[in-house]
Amino acid sequence: MENMVASSASSALSVRNPELRKDRINNRWVIFSPARSKRPSDLKSKSPATNPNPKQECPFCVGHEHECAPEIFRVPPDSKSDWKIRVIENLYPALSRRIEPDPSSDDLDRCLVLNGFGFHDVVIESPTHPVHMPDLSASEVGDVLLAYKKRILQLASVDSIKYVQVFKNHGVTAGASMSHSHSQMIALPIIPPSISLRLEAMKEYFDQTGKCVLCEVPSEELLVDESTHFISVVPFAATYAFEIWIVPRNHSSHFHHIDSEKAVDLGGLLKLMLRKVSLQLNNPPFNFMIHTSPLQIKESQLPCSHWFLQIVPQLTVVGGFEVGTSCYINSVFPEDAAHVLREVSVD
């Protein structure tokens, strides 16, 4: 670390030179600019996600089920007030399950307008308000992951659904309007732009090298931790400071093919990464996203598409440069972020 970043934001001299790195998975450039920030280990959230009042109650709390939009299922299935997880409809859905889907067409690309058909669900991860994902046990986090899986399998049976995005918002500046621990799933009648671009980029890598880019073993420097079936890394061209990817060791295109053993294993690694992020970065607002493959993926794309889970601590506000270019400025080099995250000791 000594020769890394020796200055603070108030002296812009004598820091490592900026660098551009190509993100091969998303096919975009990222600017690494240490002069824009403090030492990596000093970077903390200025607006930590507040610890909810332990006595607080909300519509997602046990006992308030009647204040919620309809339930889809609960875990365990036959539980009463002793449920652990509930998957419910979103009360203000972005897409509507109650309108007609457009006639399924291979030629969606030529359409300019589609009915807003789709599903928007909420996964309540705990019955009690103050319990957040990192407070759950590895196997309880695994149960949340298996609830995602179960719901994706249900959604996959609807013909016109092309992609399911699972995501979590934690903290107001990461978009969360509810503080009770939850995640969301949006099932879309289109394949979103960034998923098509990622598939193309991964296909290009595969065509050039004969390998899946996410099957390649990352450099030691970028590794944060590992479990039986997963590794966690800071990607070589991370878009965001302290971004982490959890990648299955073995090639797998779809998250929803995960089995119970792997779900518990992933649960443990995810919990550990969230705790490290929280401890190191002052309980920052964060998002996580499961990046999987389109439901009806072509056979030829299977060998080059590999699902992963992306954790993004939200430490800065984006400005006009990023809005305009989709090129991000990251003030922390990935190897420095990985180093800092490896060192955080949890218990």
Place this chain on the structure above:
Amino acid sequence: MENMVASSASSALSVRNPELRKDRINNRWVIFSPARSKRPSDLKSKSPATNPNPKQECPFCVGHEHECAPEIFRVPPDSKSDWKIRVIENLYPALSRRIEPDPSSDDLDRCLVLNGFGFHDVVIESPTHPVHMPDLSASEVGDVLLAYKKRILQLASVDSIKYVQVFKNHGVTAGASMSHSHSQMIALPIIPPSISLRLEAMKEYFDQTGKCVLCEVPSEELLVDESTHFISVVPFAATYAFEIWIVPRNHSSHFHHIDSEKAVDLGGLLKLMLRKVSLQLNNPPFNFMIHTSPLQIKESQLPCSHWFLQIVPQLTVVGGFEVGTSCYINSVFPEDAAHVLREVSVD
């Protein structure tokens, strides 16, 4: 408006159905979801960009020039303490003008790392702290636009510079760390991802129709206002609520070909749009970006690339869905936003 959005956020029924629209210029889908928000005319910023204390002084104020990074030029050129605009180096630049550019190569696509060579400048738009862009006269805004032009022409003479992004951040949640009226310019040794994608999409439209997509006359419903040389519209598939594009009527690939007469004309329309946005949406944080073409654009791309200026009021925080998919959820239909903006009376 009567049959538009009759309910508030607390009753998700009886609103217009959600819709997906294809943004043909950026080649991506946007979800329009009125149920996610209030009536369009009730949408206001919850964190208005604060009006700076008129007595406040900062390094960008006249008399504080010595607290700034080096000046590149000022307007008028021979002014002393009576300058109107200063273009200066950014003290914490994202890219460095003091390192070697990588050897210019047509094969940048195969590189994974580039030296962070580039330019990052700040344009101070007024000598005094409380004066913001909408407070300037049309011709003073025109002078700011001509300062961008002059600086782009200087940057264009550097071989390895491929694209110049001009952008403005106003208000903390739009990324601004300085409240004194300013904009920024970043000159890049690469063409950023969203610019390549836009060019491709516009080329595709051109190949299909023989026309430049931004030369097409937009529907009346989407028009906000017009001037001699420009129109302002809410785009058909606006990514953000109340987003506005100002588009030159006549085909032009590069912003920096603007002449003085057009700069004043654009200055007037830009000022008007910023005032409307500020009045209607409670002085919201906003960004604007000038979307121009790469400096060394291919001859064949000239007929299909058309520059424009995009104004984005920042009314919501993005969440994991947008981070994961690049698919945005906009709660205001563009024709409703245009209607509301047309009606705002300024003075």
